[in-house]
Amino acid sequence: MGFDARFLGVEAALPRVPESEADATVELDYVHFTVLLDTARRLARVTGVNVDGASLIDLARGDDWQLDDRVPADWQAGPEVYAANDLDRGHLVRRRDPVWGARPVATRANADTFRYPNAAPQASGFNQSKELWLGLEDHVLAFAEVNDLKLSVCTAPVLEPGDPAYRGIRVPLRFWKVVAWRTDGAADVDRSDDGATVDGGALAAAGFVLDQAPVLDEGELERGARPVEPGVAGVPQLGPFRTFQVPIADLAALTGLGMDEYVAADRFPPTLAATGWRRLDEPGDVML
Structure with missing residues (x-):
C-alpha cells in the first residue's frame, strides 16, 4: 500500500509539506500511490505513484468516482464541485500508472484512482x-527503458490563495509534476544486514508545470484587460492548457514543498535555468 520511497532502488521520497501545514494534511495510502490531502483546500497537496512499466496491465477505464470514507466528506472536493458544469475530474495520479502487478492488485489500484482526493477540477x-x-x-x-521501466511520479495542483472561488473550493490554475527514474540500469540490488537497499544507482528527475490560466490576446494585454473574476456561483474562467519543463528548484519555491533530492537530480540544464521555463509543444521538446 502507498508510495514507496525506495521503489527505484535509490531514495525518492514524497515532497515534504512544511511543518506549519502538517496539521491540515492527511496522508491517504492507496495501491501503489499516496495522496497528501490538504483538508483546508479539500484538494491534494501532493500525490506520489510508483510505476512499474514492465508489468502494467490494461484494464477497462470505468468512471465510478467515490469519496474516500476514511476522511470526512467535507475534507474532499466531491461530486457537487463537478455537477452540471464543464469541469473535468482531472486524475492527479493517472489511472493507468498504478495498474500493475498481479491482476487482483492491479484491479484494486485501478479503482483506487477514482477517489475524489485524487481529482482536481480541470x-x-x-x-x-x-x-x-x-x-x-x-x-x-x-527514455528510462534500460532502467527496468520504473518511475516514481509526483503530481499535484499549485494551491495559491488567489485561485478562483467556486462551490466551496478554490479551483487551481496550475499543476506541477516531478518524474523520477534511476540512471544506472542495474536490475538487481543487494540487501544489507539491516534490510536497507544498497546499490550504486543515481536518481534523475524532470519537473513540469501545466498552466490553465486564462490567456489574453495581444490586444487585450495592450488595453490592460484582465480575466473576468468569477463569482462563487459561476464556473471559473479557465484557459487552454500550456505545458512547460521547469527547474525543479522553481517547483519547490512555487509550492513551498521540500524537494531537495529531486532538485539535486534535476536534468534541466543549469545553463538554461536562468532563461526561464521551457514551453513544450511535443514530447521531443523534453530535455532528459
Missing part, C-alpha cells in the same frame, strides 16, 4: 497541450 475537453501533459510519463518511461 478545463473540459482535450487539446494538444493537454494530451502532451497526460503523455509525459509515457515519454519518460520510454
Whole structure:
C-alpha cells in the first residue's frame, strides 16, 4: 500500500509539506500511490505513484468516482464541485500508472484512482497541450527503458490563495509534476544486514508545470484587460492548457514543498535555468 520511497532502488521520497501545514494534511495510502490531502483546500497537496512499466496491465477505464470514507466528506472536493458544469475530474495520479502487478492488485489500484482526493477540477475537453501533459510519463518511461521501466511520479495542483472561488473550493490554475527514474540500469540490488537497499544507482528527475490560466490576446494585454473574476456561483474562467519543463528548484519555491533530492537530480540544464521555463509543444521538446 502507498508510495514507496525506495521503489527505484535509490531514495525518492514524497515532497515534504512544511511543518506549519502538517496539521491540515492527511496522508491517504492507496495501491501503489499516496495522496497528501490538504483538508483546508479539500484538494491534494501532493500525490506520489510508483510505476512499474514492465508489468502494467490494461484494464477497462470505468468512471465510478467515490469519496474516500476514511476522511470526512467535507475534507474532499466531491461530486457537487463537478455537477452540471464543464469541469473535468482531472486524475492527479493517472489511472493507468498504478495498474500493475498481479491482476487482483492491479484491479484494486485501478479503482483506487477514482477517489475524489485524487481529482482536481480541470478545463473540459482535450487539446494538444493537454494530451502532451497526460503523455509525459509515457515519454519518460520510454527514455528510462534500460532502467527496468520504473518511475516514481509526483503530481499535484499549485494551491495559491488567489485561485478562483467556486462551490466551496478554490479551483487551481496550475499543476506541477516531478518524474523520477534511476540512471544506472542495474536490475538487481543487494540487501544489507539491516534490510536497507544498497546499490550504486543515481536518481534523475524532470519537473513540469501545466498552466490553465486564462490567456489574453495581444490586444487585450495592450488595453490592460484582465480575466473576468468569477463569482462563487459561476464556473471559473479557465484557459487552454500550456505545458512547460521547469527547474525543479522553481517547483519547490512555487509550492513551498521540500524537494531537495529531486532538485539535486534535476536534468534541466543549469545553463538554461536562468532563461526561464521551457514551453513544450511535443514530447521531443523534453530535455532528459
